[in-house]
Amino acid sequence: MKDFGLKKLYYSISEVSRLTALEQYILRYWETEFEQLKPGKNRAGNRIYTNKDIKLILQIKQLLREEKYTIEGAKKILDELNFENVVSAPKEAEADKKKIIPQKSYKKDLEDIKNLLLFIQSSL
Numbered sequence: 001m002k003d004f005g006l007k008k009l010y011y012s013i014s015e016v017s018r019l020t021a022l023e024q025y026i027l028r029y030w031e032t033e034f035e036q037l038k039p040g041k042n043r044a045g046n047r048i049y050t051n052k053d054i055k056l057i058l059q060i061k062q063l064l065r066e067e068k069y070t071i072e073g074a075k076k077i078l079d080e081l082n083f084e085n086v087v088s089a090p091k092e093a094e095a096d097k098k099k100i101i102p103q104k105s106y107k108k109d110l111e112d113i114k115n116l117l118l119f120i121q122s123s124l
Contacts, residue, residue: 010048020057
């Protein structure tokens with residue numbers, strides 16, 4: 001996907017419309033059709049889109065306009081992608097746990113070395 005050099009934290013619907021080359025009414029419609037697309041609202045009640053929202057919009061646009069999926073087909077694709085991310089997250093968490101275990105053993109080794117050095121120092 002294109003990188004638009006997104007620098008801001010939040011974008012208005014008009015800014016997102018310009019960035020994605022989509023009309024504002026299409027963005028509002030897609031919010032009703034795709035449960036993953038839920039832009040926040042500011043105090044005035046205006047939609048505020050994050051970079052993640054914009055990437056999702058571009059992905060939806062690619063599925064619908066370029067790959068010619070129906071809305072239902074695009075929903076299924078996005079659900080599958082979301083499911084794959086959820087499934088891979090526990091694997092990553094398990095890998096992180098494996099990284100933590102050696103750190104605990106390093107801590108034990110360092111404590112043993114410290115105790116040895118203290119013993120040597122006291123015997124001098």
